[in-house]
Amino acid sequence: MATSRFTRKMAQGGAFTVFWLMGATAVLIMLFVVGYIMVQGIPQLNLEFFTTSPRGGLSGDGGIYSTVVTTFYMVVVTLLIATPLGVGAAIYLTEYSEKAESPIVRRLVRIARFGVETLAGVPSIIFGLFGYALFVSALNMGFSIMSASLAGACLIIPVVIRTTEEALKSVPDSYREGSLALGATKWETIRKVILPSALPGISTGILLSAGRIVSETAIFFVTLGGSYRVPHSLMSGGRTMALHVYYLAMETRAFDKAMSTAAVLVALIVLMNLAINLITSRISSKTR
Amino acid sequence: MTSGSRHYAARTGIENTMKTVLLVSALASVLIVLLIFVFTLKEAMPAFREIGFEDMLLGKVWRPGNDQYGILAMIAGSGLVTLGAVAIGVPLALGTAVFLSEIAPGWISGIVRPSVELLAGIPSVVYGLFGMVVLVPLVRTIPAPGNVGFGLLSASIVLAVMVLPTIANVSEFAIRSVPKGYREGSLALGATKWETIARVIVPAARPGIISAVVLGLGRALGETIAMIMVIGNSVVIPSASTGNPLSIFLSRARTLTGNIAVEISYATGVHESALFATGVVLFVLIMLVNSSARFLLKSSISRGGKN
Amino acid sequence: MTEEIRMKAEGYSLFYGEFKALNDISIDIPVNRITAFIGPSGCGKSTFLRSFNRMNDLIPGVTTEGTVFLDGNDISKEDVVDLRRKVGMVFQRPNPFPKSIFDNVAYGPRLHGTRNRSDLAVIVEKSLKAAALWDEVKDDLNKSGLAISGGQQQRLCIARAIAVEPEVILMDEPASALDPVATLKIEELMNELKKNYTIAIVTHNMQQAARVSDYTAFLLTDENRAGNLIEFGPTRQIFTTPSDERTEDYISGRFG
Numbered sequence: 001m002a003t004s005r006f007t008r009k010m011a012q013g014g015a016f017t018v019f020w021l022m023g024a025t026a027v028l029i030m031l032f033v034v035g036y037i038m039v040q041g042i043p044q045l046n047l048e049f050f051t052t053s054p055r056g057g058l059s060g061d062g063g064i065y066s067t068v069v070t071t072f073y074m075v076v077v078t079l080l081i082a083t084p085l086g087v088g089a090a091i092y093l094t095e096y097s098e099k100a101e102s103p104i105v106r107r108l109v110r111i112a113r114f115g116v117e118t119l120a121g122v123p124s125i126i127f128g129l130f131g132y133a134l135f136v137s138a139l140n141m142g143f144s145i146m147s148a149s150l151a152g153a154c155l156i157i158p159v160v161i162r163t164t165e166e167a168l169k170s171v172p173d174s175y176r177e178g179s180l181a182l183g184a185t186k187w188e189t190i191r192k193v194i195l196p197s198a199l200p201g202i203s204t205g206i207l208l209s210a211g212r213i214v215s216e217t218a219i220f221f222v223t224l225g226g227s228y229r230v231p232h233s234l235m236s237g238g239r240t241m242a243l244h245v246y247y248l249a250m251e252t253r254a255f256d257k258a259m260s261t262a263a264v265l266v267a268l269i270v271l272m273n274l275a276i277n278l279i280t281s282r283i284s285s286k287t288r
Numbered sequence: 289m290t291s292g293s294r295h296y297a298a299r300t301g302i303e304n305t306m307k308t309v310l311l312v313s314a315l316a317s318v319l320i321v322l323l324i325f326v327f328t329l330k331e332a333m334p335a336f337r338e339i340g341f342e343d344m345l346l347g348k349v350w351r352p353g354n355d356q357y358g359i360l361a362m363i364a365g366s367g368l369v370t371l372g373a374v375a376i377g378v379p380l381a382l383g384t385a386v387f388l389s390e391i392a393p394g395w396i397s398g399i400v401r402p403s404v405e406l407l408a409g410i411p412s413v414v415y416g417l418f419g420m421v422v423l424v425p426l427v428r429t430i431p432a433p434g435n436v437g438f439g440l441l442s443a444s445i446v447l448a449v450m451v452l453p454t455i456a457n458v459s460e461f462a463i464r465s466v467p468k469g470y471r472e473g474s475l476a477l478g479a480t481k482w483e484t485i486a487r488v489i490v491p492a493a494r495p496g497i498i499s500a501v502v503l504g505l506g507r508a509l510g511e512t513i514a515m516i517m518v519i520g521n522s523v524v525i526p527s528a529s530t531g532n533p534l535s536i537f538l539s540r541a542r543t544l545t546g547n548i549a550v551e552i553s554y555a556t557g558v559h560e561s562a563l564f565a566t567g568v569v570l571f572v573l574i575m576l577v578n579s580s581a582r583f584l585l586k587s588s589i590s591r592g593g594k595n
Numbered sequence: 596m597t598e599e600i601r602m603k604a605e606g607y608s609l610f611y612g613e614f615k616a617l618n619d620i621s622i623d624i625p626v627n628r629i630t631a632f633i634g635p636s637g638c639g640k641s642t643f644l645r646s647f648n649r650m651n652d653l654i655p656g657v658t659t660e661g662t663v664f665l666d667g668n669d670i671s672k673e674d675v676v677d678l679r680r681k682v683g684m685v686f687q688r689p690n691p692f693p694k695s696i697f698d699n700v701a702y703g704p705r706l707h708g709t710r711n712r713s714d715l716a717v718i719v720e721k722s723l724k725a726a727a728l729w730d731e732v733k734d735d736l737n738k739s740g741l742a743i744s745g746g747q748q749q750r751l752c753i754a755r756a757i758a759v760e761p762e763v764i765l766m767d768e769p770a771s772a773l774d775p776v777a778t779l780k781i782e783e784l785m786n787e788l789k790k791n792y793t794i795a796i797v798t799h800n801m802q803q804a805a806r807v808s809d810y811t812a813f814l815l816t817d818e819n820r821a822g823n824l825i826e827f828g829p830t831r832q833i834f835t836t837p838s839d840e841r842t843e844d845y846i847s848g849r850f851g
Contacts (some may be wrong), residue, residue, distance in 0.1 A: 478759060
């Protein structure tokens, strides 16, 4: 035997050590990045930080109040646009196209699916470019929450579609059959039986989308403008918290404030992820 | 009886209306894609017409003030930073995937997997900030002429961490999907656990792993904000500053995505059109990466036996 | 038993956590013979078979009592990787690797250090011939192991097991996933193989056990759902004049 048992054992030991190191590295990277941001950012967090707006100009003074408001508006408006479209599309793709009637409809469904897949692969800056060309310039909406939400919705729709489809697919067929057998129409079945049952899954998708909107910078960089004021209408521009971090770091160079804002951002995302995990585990324990 | 049939007619009416409404929603995505496609091309046409496709793609100088719109430097920048990210990120991601699926005991997975998920959730601007404040000063300590810390190396490291969760997640799924019979068969032949992983399981998961890497590539090419913040924003083709060819990673650069984002707010006329053209090039690049992946996948599945 | 013994179990019990699945089984596996384990489904025969190459070690929470011996050595004290080379296994569902036929058979020898292509080719040919598969695949050894029929895949798995030159081959319902023609081929193959190897097979098909094996062991679960060895002896004797009433009931189809 050319390769002894010992050599093979050593090879395994070596290989496994490497893999343990890799696992450890992943955890260490996370701790390093998150830890650094938190340690640098949290000490400066106080009530004033959250309740005052940035002073603007070249100074890094002020807090993040206006950015929090802008972020909130952005999430709400984008979700208002994207959720009906996304959920509607998902409902059609799962519930109506199974035993699709005419070949035209079947062709349309295939095109629709292709559209969703392509949309999911578009880099966010292209959405920004599109938003800038269409909403900001051509339709003359300027840098505004409206322009940015419309552009952002393009990013979010595939996410909503995917999660909603999953949620709908996990509803047992027996529910559908039971409802139809009682004489309900398809839409009534969807509205009264399927959607309520799929609600936790759909909420997960919405939370995920909200997280993406909070984190997204490139699209809004190009469609929201950089105003540090509190937006007073849908047509006002503004900064989301993520955008604010960018400006603080790149233009104002106020790294301490940037870290604090980043810390708030990360904390927000962690909370959202926790909420998603909670809902997901509640779903799986119910179906067990 | 009549109220019942009137009620029935109303319900059928609603049913049919909803069907149409929902179909329209489904087609909305297609509409958006078409709109984006049409608009971007339309805005990019002036640049292609006036500057010429070849001059743009192969032009080494990007100086809008001088009517020069060559994006070769940006193509190089995107290409190099993606290469760097893949070189650093793929081994780490694959290693983590194998670790999580085959080696780690349950409670360790409970620490490692959420850590990777958390990395996935951190916004790109925060990664950019971290890169600026921590990585750039670190890289600056490497002795090389012209090294300011900003550049391809810092950007590659940041990008690697950003794509790690995607590649690790999809790879882990691919590895877990390998039929258990393969594992049993290998162990029953007297193979060690490591030999089973290396010679049977990972090769069997190859199609899925390729998909994972391609997904990561796509994300890397599309990343904008983190790149702007650490890559140095230089419109010159990156070059090696010392005798070591690897020092090319110490030069500053600009990505295709960065090119668009940084200049779009003040660009007009042909300049603005050129930025849209950059977008088209970016999009085509990503499509090429995706289709070559599909090709790779098909050939690796059909070869199936020989490895 | 006057025959030479290759493997033996002595007072062997197996537990899944608290639950006793096998109760105090003692049995001899004679050299160059086919020993069949029969019994109704769930009686633990597959579990018992897997004890001979310690595949049960892979299941978390499994503990055992008693000893299993290979050539007089306690297998729990031996290196498990080495053991599995000496005691090979063929599974119920054929599980060829997604590699070429050649690479499937060469897998084991490669592990043990044979690198040279021509050496491997010799081993591959020998093993495929011994598994009665050579003539059917010799023209294209690069074909994927998954691209052949189920019966051929199973013979490929047998060739693969033979290639590492085991002493014992364990077969866990090797033909149950195959059609009757393929099954017959496997049974003929077993008869050939026993000249050089010791074979232990689990089967739920009594007629197969009667056709193929030299010795038969009948297992049954007791009131605590633990598998027990009810009777063991030469096949002819078990099937014509069983000593235990329960054996007779099973053989004559009164249950199972």
